[in-house]
Amino acid sequence: MTSEHDQSAKTKNAENRKMFDALYDHYKSDVYRFAVYLTKNRGEAEELFQDTWLRVAKNFLKAVNMKKVKSWIFTITSNLYKDSLRKKRVRRSFLFQTMEQAGNNQSPRENARSMDNLSHTDSSEQLDIGRAISQALTKLPEQHRQIFVLKEMAGFKYSEISEILKLPEGTVKSVLFRAVKKLRLDLKAYSQG
Amino acid sequence: MEDKDFQKDLEFIRTHLKKMKKPEPSHELVEKTRNLCHQKLCSRVFSPAIPKYIWIAFALTLILIAIIMLPFTKSLKLDQSLDLQNAGVLILIAQNAVMLFFAPVVIRKFRGKQKIGSNALTI
Numbered sequence: 001m002t003s004e005h006d007q008s009a010k011t012k013n014a015e016n017r018k019m020f021d022a023l024y025d026h027y028k029s030d031v032y033r034f035a036v037y038l039t040k041n042r043g044e045a046e047e048l049f050q051d052t053w054l055r056v057a058k059n060f061l062k063a064v065n066m067k068k069v070k071s072w073i074f075t076i077t078s079n080l081y082k083d084s085l086r087k088k089r090v091r092r093s094f095l096f097q098t099m100e101q102a103g104n105n106q107s108p109r110e111n112a113r114s115m116d117n118l119s120h121t122d123s124s125e126q127l128d129i130g131r132a133i134s135q136a137l138t139k140l141p142e143q144h145r146q147i148f149v150l151k152e153m154a155g156f157k158y159s160e161i162s163e164i165l166k167l168p169e170g171t172v173k174s175v176l177f178r179a180v181k182k183l184r185l186d187l188k189a190y191s192q193g
Numbered sequence: 194m195e196d197k198d199f200q201k202d203l204e205f206i207r208t209h210l211k212k213m214k215k216p217e218p219s220h221e222l223v224e225k226t227r228n229l230c231h232q233k234l235c236s237r238v239f240s241p242a243i244p245k246y247i248w249i250a251f252a253l254t255l256i257l258i259a260i261i262m263l264p265f266t267k268s269l270k271l272d273q274s275l276d277l278q279n280a281g282v283l284i285l286i287a288q289n290a291v292m293l294f295f296a297p298v299v300i301r302k303f304r305g306k307q308k309i310g311s312n313a314l315t316i
Contacts, residue, residue: 013234013235016234017231017234017235020230020231020234021227024226024227024230028218028223028226029215029217029218032216032217032218033215033216036216042216045216046218046222049218049222049226050222050225050226050229053226053229053230054226054229054230054233056230057229057230057231057233057234058233060234129209130209130212130213130214133206133209133210133213134213152203152206152207152210153210153215177199180199180202180203180206181199181202183202183206184202184205184206187205187206190209
């Protein structure tokens with residue numbers, strides 16, 4: 001009875017590993033990119049990426065029969081990111097005001113620098129605009145950036161984004177509209193084409 | 194007009210986004226995460242389904258208890274005093290109910306620990 005149970009558990013584990021690997025290989029790049037553009041920092045993105053997949057593995061049995069697996073995975077990433085922001089805010093509240101100000105003054109530059117490394121472009125012609133887009137993205141407010149990345153980079157529909165971020169579809173559309181306007185304004189120096 | 198402008202802006206950004214090389218996770222990160230996830234998956238306990246005859250026996254026992262106990266409900270009085278003998282029986286029933294309720298949790302924990310131990314040897 002025990003060996004039978006062990007055997008069936010082993011088979012089940014092997015099956016689950018196989019299914020998990022298929023899911024992981026299919027979405028790992030998308031999840032990583034989302035994490036990078038959310039956190040604007042490679043180190044934090046790697047942590048978020050790993051935490052997301054560990055959460056997926058933990059609740060994998062739920063995912064097996066799910067129709068919208070991609071949305072579910074991105075919801076996990078988004079929720080984990082929100083949690084990490086909340087924790088950061090709590091930690092920050094214990095620091096001195098002056099230190100906080102210094103940190104805030106530094107962050108846009110640091111962000112821009114870290115995002116520069118994220119947007120490698122194929123040709124030198126594209127280098128500047130690639131960097132400019134990355135920098136413009138870091139300047140976007142949190143929600144604007146999330147929605148823009150989900151729509152334009154991860155390829156989600158408005159309804160799916162509204163599910164992931166728990167926002168009304170109308171809000172998603174209007175935020176994306178504002179995000180695009182802001183991005184275009186920041187990229188004014190670059191001609192159409 | 195505004196909608197046209199928006200589409201134009203969006204097209205402009207999309208064109209350049211397509212040309213941008215997107216960030217990719219390093220091979221090391223991918224494999225490390227995969228291994229951690231595999232460990233997590235294996236630490237889960239996949240209990241076999243409860244056989245049908247157990248459910249049938251469970252249902253029959255419940256029905257039998259209900260049939261036996263039903264006539265005695267008439268003799269129940271709310272203002273009845275609780276002597277030591279009756280209190281003892283009640284405590285015994287409560288203890289059994291609690292044990293039955295938590296038995297699956299204890300068994301699952303025990304099996305989980307066994308499984309983690311065997312995984313540690315194989316991974």
